[in-house]
Amino acid sequence: MPQHAQNTPVCRDCDGFPVVAIDTGTRHDDGTRLTLRVTCQACKGTGHTVPASGLARVGR
Template sequence: MPQHARNTRVCRDCDGFATASITTGTRHADGTRATLRVTCSACKGTGHTAPAGVVRVGR
């Protein structure tokens, strides 16, 4: 029997890649690159979104 994957809601802003490391172009004294760690502001670094709440319009 095939296994079915769960449908998780992936963040549409970061497409599931919630954290990125960006190099600044400079190096530390030991030769490693200086990087900045940036997280997605929409999902706050989780990569997933919460399901939308049910909204009733009208009566």
């Protein structure tokens, strides 16, 4: 089955997975685990990057 090309460039720091849940190992009183949600700082949690042509050129 053919795969469709992705139209938007994926962030190279997070590979398109901008938000992750990290397990701290501790548990709440009801038995659930305490998790931290962390977002990618490079793409600000979007999973995509701005193409180079979209950047402003400065100088000559």
